[in-house]
Amino acid sequence: MNTHEQSLSPRTPIMVFGALIFLTLATVLLSGLDVGNTGALIIAMSVASIKAALVLYFFMHLNHEPLIFKLFLGVAFFTLLAIFVLTFSDYSFRVI
């Protein structure tokens, strides 16, 4: 009934934490680069997405949850994506 067979060794959480700190420092350093507005936005959001994925997958234990949990996440993600894409398909072509 319970699919929880995770190891309770602190090794994985600490390694994930190390990666999160590394990515935080990396994104601060990368923000100093002169890559233009869009470039900076893409870099910052990509790093943030990787960090969020690490937290969701390891800290929130999605890695040990059944498929339905991942499907829910997928539905939420694509709903968000649709809202953003549809909004910008409007605002990008407006003459303000």
Add this chain to the structure above:
Amino acid sequence: MSDTAHPIEHHRDDEGTRLGFWLFLYTELFLFAALFLVYAVYRSAHLEDFKLAAENLNTTIGTINTIILLTSSLTMVLSLDALKKGSVKLAKTLLLVTFALGMAFLVIKGFEWSAKFDHHLFLQTAKGIAAGEGSPLFTPGEEMLPVGQVLFFGLYFIMTGTHALHIIIGATWMLIVFFWMSKGSINQDNHGVLERCGLYWHLVDVIWIFLFPLYYLIA
């Protein structure tokens, strides 16, 4: 349906409870998504103003607060793992550390906000706000902030404020869980409440992971 004479079986569906809690977390996510959407639209409309206004935010403080929240997420994970292993004492200690880190985040955020107030940067819905002397935005003769910068600071206070409210809720929840752990009603076998408190805390962390670059880094 007949009245059952059987003794009530306390059936517990941990997985179903977790799934329900994840659904609640998605409603929280969409609450913030609406704010992120407003931010995205106004940023694209007032790019230069947003970049100028963001220079008022201190990247070092933002980075420190990010590291504090990430650390608190780690101690939360370790606290739950400790409880699952049966070491209640360690779990309680780690939960208190998580709580303390949350408080540290709030205190730093408070100092950051009061520094903004000192520079006469407030949440304002008016068309322009006066930039007082001493503010880097102060330009003699032109007393009003451009609309784009008013929008930036409005969103800054609303979004970090909503986030701080979630920190307060999460931290209060931790104290309640701590109390229940002391009483023994949350224990190795029954750790669902601590697990959900942790999920909530990690979500608050995830939201900060996106707030941080949008306000502190892409100036």
